[in-house]
Amino acid sequence: MDELEGGAQGRTYFVKVKETGVHYAIKSVKYLKQADNERSEKEMKKLESKFS
Secondary structure, eight states, rough: OOOEEOOEEEEEEEEEOOOOOOOOEEEEEEOOHHHHHHHHHHHHHHHSSSTO
C-alpha cells in the first residue's frame, strides 16, 4: 500500500489486492461534523456513477 500525494480533505492510498492483482485507489476522509459526513457520502455516490 502506497500513500499518494493527497489533498486537503483526506488521504489517498494505492493498493493491490493480493488474490487478484487488481489495483485500486482508496480514499480516507476524516470528518468531525454530520455535515462533513453527508458531504463525503455525496462524493462517494458520484464516484460510483459510471458517468463520472
